[in-house]
Amino acid sequence: xxxxxxxxxxxxxxxxxxxxxxxxxxxxxxVSNKLDSAVGMGLATTFVLTLAAVASWLLxxxxxxxxxxxxxxxxxxxxxxxxVVQFTEMVVRKFSPALYQVxxxxxxxxxxxxxxxxxxxxxxxxxxxxxxxxxxxxGSALGFTLxxxxxxxxxxxxxxxxxxxxxxxxxxxFVVAGLLSLAFMGFAGLTTH
Amino acid sequence: MSDGPRExxxxxxxxxxxxxxxxxxxxxxxxxxxxVINALGLGxxxxxxxxxSNVTVSLVRNLVRPELRIPTFVLVIACFVxxxxxxxxxxxxxxxxxxxxxxxxxxxxxxxxARAEAFAAKNNVxxxxxxxxxxxxxxxxxxxxxxxxxxxxxxGTLLAQADxxxxxxxxxxxxxxxxxxxxxLLAILPPGAFLGLGLLIALKNVIDRRHAARRALRGAxxxxxxxxxxxxx
Numbered sequence: 001x002x003x004x005x006x007x008x009x010x011x012x013x014x015x016x017x018x019x020x021x022x023x024x025x026x027x028x029x030x031v032s033n034k035l036d037s038a039v040g041m042g043l044a045t046t047f048v049l050t051l052a053a054v055a056s057w058l059l060x061x062x063x064x065x066x067x068x069x070x071x072x073x074x075x076x077x078x079x080x081x082x083x084v085v086q087f088t089e090m091v092v093r094k095f096s097p098a099l100y101q102v103x104x105x106x107x108x109x110x111x112x113x114x115x116x117x118x119x120x121x122x123x124x125x126x127x128x129x130x131x132x133x134x135x136x137x138x139g140s141a142l143g144f145t146l147x148x149x150x151x152x153x154x155x156x157x158x159x160x161x162x163x164x165x166x167x168x169x170x171x172x173x174f175v176v177a178g179l180l181s182l183a184f185m186g187f188a189g190l191t192t193h
Numbered sequence: 194m195s196d197g198p199r200e201x202x203x204x205x206x207x208x209x210x211x212x213x214x215x216x217x218x219x220x221x222x223x224x225x226x227x228x229v230i231n232a233l234g235l236g237x238x239x240x241x242x243x244x245x246s247n248v249t250v251s252l253v254r255n256l257v258r259p260e261l262r263i264p265t266f267v268l269v270i271a272c273f274v275x276x277x278x279x280x281x282x283x284x285x286x287x288x289x290x291x292x293x294x295x296x297x298x299x300x301x302x303x304x305x306x307a308r309a310e311a312f313a314a315k316n317n318v319x320x321x322x323x324x325x326x327x328x329x330x331x332x333x334x335x336x337x338x339x340x341x342x343x344x345x346x347x348x349g350t351l352l353a354q355a356d357x358x359x360x361x362x363x364x365x366x367x368x369x370x371x372x373x374x375x376x377x378l379l380a381i382l383p384p385g386a387f388l389g390l391g392l393l394i395a396l397k398n399v400i401d402r403r404h405a406a407r408r409a410l411r412g413a414x415x416x417x418x419x420x421x422x423x424x425x426x
Contacts, residue, residue, distance in 0.1 A: 019383060020383055021224070022219075022220050022221075022223045022224035022383065022386070023220055023298075024220070025219035025220045025223065026216075026217065026218075026219055026220070026303055029216055029219060030216070071275060071279065072275070073297070074271050074274055074275050074278070074297045074300055075268070075271045075272065075275060078267055078268075078271050078300055078301075079268075082264065082267065111267070111301075112301050112303045112306060113301065114220045114298045114301040114302070116301075117297070117298060117300065117301050118220075118294060118298055118301075121294050121297055121298075122294060125293075125294065165398075165402075166395045166396075166398045166399045166402070167391070167395050167398075168398075170216055170391075170394050171391040171392070171394040171395040171398065172391065173391070174387050174388070174390050174391030174394065175387070175388055175391040175392075177387045177391075178383075178384040178385070178386075178387030178388035178391065179384070181383045181384040181387055182379075182384040185382060185383070185384065
């Protein structure tokens with residue numbers, strides 16, 4: 001049990017996907033203007049990332065490896081992710097139109113979120129078991145959501161701050177992200193792995 | 194959309210630079226810019242994929258039904274990435290190991306699909322190839338500059354581990370700029386990447402503003418200024 005808790009904590013905080021592993025930066029910079037859109041993106045990504053981690057693990061171990069066609073991994077994984085996104089969109093639209101209103105516009109964007117493909121590939125690279133893969137996916141997604149929400153809050157404050165003209169907009173965003181990343185380095189310490 | 198080749202180059206290398214202006218493809222940009230050689234390796238791989246996918250998309254642009262456009266583009270890109278991955282595994286295996294997961298992740302580099310959708314799907318093969326190369330080179334340039342910045346600050350060297358890319362003969366290429374340097378770890382770690390890119394974008398803003406101010410000044414001094422400016426761009 002503690003093992004599983006440790007996986008969750010280490011993927012969400014210590015090895016945060018966005019700030020430490022540099023995955024999923026496009027939505028991190030692009031969709032963090034408003035707090036509620038950041039929450040929506042986080043929820044949608046959590047769902048897709050966990051499902052995609054499970055689906056890609058199953059495919060790798062039951063299709064690609066028995067057939068010895070590992071070189072098709074990129075191609076199959078990206079297809080699986082696109083299918084999972086489509087599936088999520090259909091399910092959400094059918095069962096909860098209200099939720100669809102919130103998440104709908106973010107779903108297509110998730111296909112090109114490199115955190116999803118990245119976590120699926122890391123699971124294979126590091127030879128995780130089935131349950132570990134699922135938790136790894138879920139923990140990473142939690143970390144992604146956490147950082148998205150924190151950053152959206154910071155940007156709301158930044159919008160009111162007086163910033164030197166050259167830094168207005170994206171540059172100050174990166175500087176703030178750097179400081180946030182520095183804060184998250186506190187979990188691991190300032191060392192190279 | 195009917196710009197000349199010069200316009201396409203300018204667009205890709207500076208005015209609409211993927212990394213500095215469009216802010217796309219940030220993950221590989223920040224993740225592998227620890228050293229110049231890593232940056233160069235990934236930049237070349239991305240340029241190759243972008244040029245290939247732009248040409249292919251441009252070739253099939255009239256055959257693909259509009260609703261199947263995006264899946265087709267993604268598959269084309271995935272094929273090129275697989276090819277590049279296998280090539281790197283065969284010829285620069287050590288570099289392949291260092292870049293690791295970021296080679297397959299070229300698939301989800303939003304720049305590539307954005308150019309396929311916005312440019313290659315509407316233009317002929319030659320222009321698409323040029324656009325792919327310009328965008329790719331613009332991206333690689335930022336990658337290499339950021340890599341150089343972080344390497345000098347972090348290790349005090351330039352072009353370390355050049356042998357990963359150019360073979361054992363390139364050992365001598367490594368420049369030690371600051372001897373006896375103890376290293377500045379922050380520049381190598383993730384925060385350094387964020388801060389570095391923020392500074393680079395700010396620098397581009399300053400240069401653009403200076404440029405605009407100078408042009409406005411010239412226009413104000415001689416009334417014919419702007420007209421001459423547009424006559425020979």
